[in-house]
Amino acid sequence: MKLSMERTIRLGETWTCPTCNDAVSTSYCPACGECPLRAHELSLRGLLNQCAQACTNIDGPLIRSFRCLVARPGLLTLETGGDPSETRESLRRWLQTRQMK
Numbered sequence: 122m123k124l125s126m127e128r129t130i131r132l133g134e135t136w137t138c139p140t141c142n143d144a145v146s147t148s149y150c151p152a153c154g155e156c157p158l159r160a161h162e163l164s165l166r167g168l169l170n171q172c173a174q175a176c177t178n179i180d181g182p183l184i185r186s187f188r189c190l191v192a193r194p195g196l197l198t199l200e201t202g203g204d205p206s207e208t209r210e211s212l213r214r215w216l217q218t219r220q221m222k
Contacts, residue, residue, distance in 0.1 A: 136157045139155065141153055
């Protein structure tokens with residue numbers, strides 16, 4: 122089953138944003154960024170699918186950094202100029218931004 126996260130709105134088609142109560146003719150609400158929900162996203166299967174995608178959405182640089190941390194732990198420290206506090210600080214910032222999502 123191929124899943125698409127794209128929201129497409131046909132030309133001239135409008136929908137009402139549930140957050141702003143504005144009529145919107147774009148794929149996302151320009152005021153709050155919300156997108157229209159499709160019928161299958163309102164089911165239990167759709168909710169579980171969204172949860173699984175949110176939990177497994179990892180970008181490439183993070184995977185490369187993790188691989189480097191496991192295989193050669195000192196290399197990332199050397200790449201940041203040899204200061205271990207910079208590595209800890211960037212990791213702390215990354216963890217904080219992941220918690221805000």
